[in-house]
Amino acid sequence: MESALSKAHTKAREAMSTLDNDPTSTTQAKTSLNQLAKNETSKDQTSKEQKSYHTKATGQALQTVEKHSTDHDLKLYGSCFCPFVQRVWISLEHKGLDYQYIEVDPYAKPKSLLDVNPRGLVPALRHGDWGCYESTVLMEYLEDLNQGEPLLPSDPKARAHSRLWADHINRKIIPLFYRYLQEQDISKQGEQAAEFKKQIDVLVDAADPEGPFFLGNKLGFVDVQFAPWIVRMKKVLVPYRGWPEDDGKGRWGKWVHAVENDEHVKRTTSDDQLYLDSYERYAENRPNTSEVSKAINEGRGLP
Ligand SMILES: N[C@@H](CCC(=O)N[C@@H](CS)C(=O)NCC(=O)O)C(=O)O
Structure with missing residues (x-):
């Protein structure tokens, strides 16, 4: 029987081969592969203790x-x-x-x-x-409420543009994050990764060419809509699916780097272990994980 470790390698390779057309991803993907292998090894060693979601921030x-x-x-x-x-x-x-x-x-x-x-x-x-x-x-x-620093620009057309791309995140990108994470069929994970990356690329094409954020040099509405999942790419998709980490150089990489280092994002982010434990249920697609996981399994829109 195929060991958990070699399954992990296969999964990561699947994701890598579909993403190889992105030249920035390859080296990072190899790092992810090692990380995934490490995680799978320690999982094998500690046997089958199931992790659940945390109820206190760290x-x-x-x-x-x-x-x-x-x-x-x-x-x-x-x-x-x-x-x-x-x-x-x-x-x-x-x-x-x-x-x-x-x-x-x-x-x-x-x-x-x-x-x-x-x-x-x-x-x-x-x-x-x-x-x-x-x-x-x-x-x-x-x-x-018009209090504090706004996240939407003041120009009505720029506001509509932000709302349009926030809608793309909600309807196209977020469901694919969960579909990819919940996919148990190793042969389909590469496809899911590629589809997820494709929808991210559509968003990146609509972004300000310089960035690093969606509309330029300031964190805005679209960035905040996407930020929590950008954070979870490194903390959840890398260890569980071998998602290739970016080297921070291309337009997408610059965006990821800026979001991960934004002080407000950091202030609302817990330590890595919290995400690793809390998302194991999704990565194993356990029954009754959540309304979100049910909706994905049933092919419905998110709750
Ligand atoms: N569309 C909702 C989704 C909120 C959501 O799904 N929250 C999850 C936690 S991440 C939840 O409350 N789950 C409870 C459940 O599944 O019963 C939103 O944007 O606020």
Whole structure:
């Protein structure tokens, strides 16, 4: 029988061969291959202890949680591992707003969350006695408060352009991230990786040619929409799927580098282990992982 280690090599090679047309990816892909092999080896050695999602932030994100633990009129109900939450969290940090961060387990559906979001998903936002949910809607709400640094440009056409590409991220790129991560058939993972990269390339073609961010030298709405998954490419797709890390030189590489090093992104990001553990469920496509994983398995749009 094929060992876990050689399966890991095969998976990574699949992804590499489809991505080889990107010259910047090859060396990094080899590094990923080694990393993946290392992870698979240690997995073999420690046998089958299943990891689950974390319920407490770590690293820089924990410091931010602690800074925002006192009661406030503006409350973000979030979960430390959740990329949809991180969008709203980065926006709050970027704007420098005062707020309270409340960690909730969205799979346990506590009443405090259901009171704000009857769908029981994070993020949810409470502002006084009003509440709302859906990460993109919440980012727009924070923009509409007109407080702190805006993420959308002021020109209506540039705003529409940002919203158009945010929509591309939501409808084309994000579902493919999960489809690729949840794909258990090794022979299909290369195809999924290539499709995912293709949709990223479409977005990169629409970006400002110099960058490093989508509209130029400042972090904006489109960057924040995508940032949590950019972070999870290195922390989740590299170790679980051998996704080739970029060398930071091409337009896409420059963007990844700028996003990963943005201080607001970093302040809302936990240590690597949190993501490795929290996404094992997706990487193994365990039944009942989440609404997102169910939607992907059933070929529906994201919840
Ligand atoms: N479309 C929603 C998606 C939010 C979402 O799926 N959040 C996940 C956590 S990352 C959740 O709350 N899952 C709970 C569940 O699957 O029951 C948004 O953009 O806010």
